[in-house]
Amino acid sequence: MxxxxxxxxxxxxxxxxxxxxxxxxxxxxxxxxxxxxxxxxxxxxxxxxxxxxxxxxxxxxxxxxxxxxxxxxxxxxxxxxxxxxDMEPLKDGDLVEFEDALTFRGPAGEFTGKRFRVRKEGRKTRFTCLENNTLCQITHYKRRPYKMILEA
Structure with missing residues (x-):
């Protein structure tokens, strides 16, 4: 080895x-x-x-x-x-839109979202849903088709 x-x-x-x-x-x-x-x-x-x-x-x-x-x-x-x-790493503050809406379940109930702001916390990558401002963890996000969103 x-x-x-x-x-x-x-x-x-x-x-x-x-x-x-x-x-x-x-x-x-x-x-x-x-x-x-x-x-x-x-x-x-x-x-x-x-x-x-x-x-x-x-x-x-x-x-x-x-x-x-x-x-x-x-x-x-x-x-x-x-x-x-070769995938470009996401940076803190990046905006992304996933091809398919993602469904989340939590104490406040169930919701879906497609657009998120990236939040880097050390080595962890989390996402804030832009639809309801909820912090989310998206497992295997690199395997899900997404595109970068440019802020206007």
Missing amino acids: IEYRRKGCVAYLAIENRRVETDEVLEVWVSVALISQKGSEVCLKYVSEDAGPAEDECPKSILDKLTPTDKKSAVAWRERCRQFA
């Missing part, structure tokens, strides 16, 4: 295969480790990139170390990861 990065319960490991006799690098590929913990028990499941894991938030620093491959599912997985890594 030459590098790893962890994002929550997923770790991305860059694995280097070398020829023993010459120490020549043959291949650098990714193994995705799925991590779960229950009490004092920790469980790991490793998934090779050529299995096309669903987890596709591998950082550029690891993707840039990989050697070319002709394995179709690994190529597709790497491309998904690059698309995700």
